[in-house]
Amino acid sequence: xxxxxxxxxxxxxxxxxxxxxxxxxxxxxxxxxxxxxxxxxxxxxxxxxxxxxxxxxxxxxxxxxxxxxxxxxxxxxxxxxxxxxxxxxxxxxxxxxxxxxx
Numbered sequence: 001x002x003x004x005x006x007x008x009x010x011x012x013x014x015x016x017x018x019x020x021x022x023x024x025x026x027x028x029x030x031x032x033x034x035x036x037x038x039x040x041x042x043x044x045x046x047x048x049x050x051x052x053x054x055x056x057x058x059x060x061x062x063x064x065x066x067x068x069x070x071x072x073x074x075x076x077x078x079x080x081x082x083x084x085x086x087x088x089x090x091x092x093x094x095x096x097x098x099x100x101x102x
Contacts, residue, residue: 012052016042019061026059027052046073 012035013028023042029035029052038049047067052058 014040016040018064021064022061023047023064024059024061025049026057028057029054031055041070042067044070046070 009030011029011031013030015026015028017024025040025042025047027035027038027040027049032054034054035052038052040047040049043064045065045067046069047060047062049058049060
């Protein structure tokens with residue numbers, strides 16, 4: 001069974017605070033592995049957060065209304081997400097790994 005379905009400690013914590021025209025965002029990675037290319041969706045916008053090392057916390061401040069529109073991201077990448085989803089289902093049915101091809 002997938003590790004996300006087991007009970008236990010949460011793998012990460014996300015904190016967001018409004019600071020005038022900015023968002024202060026903190027990601028606390030509680031995993032033993034590095035998180036790469038983290039993106040945070042907030043108020044219909046998508047912000048690139050970068051990497052968060054294993055067992056580390058990282059904070060950034062971003063402009064409200066900055067980043068990329070979530071609608072735009074889905075329009076530009078929706079085909080890839082659909083392909084990965086279908087491939088993942090096919091892979092899961094044949095190998096039970098559930099891993100998505102990259």
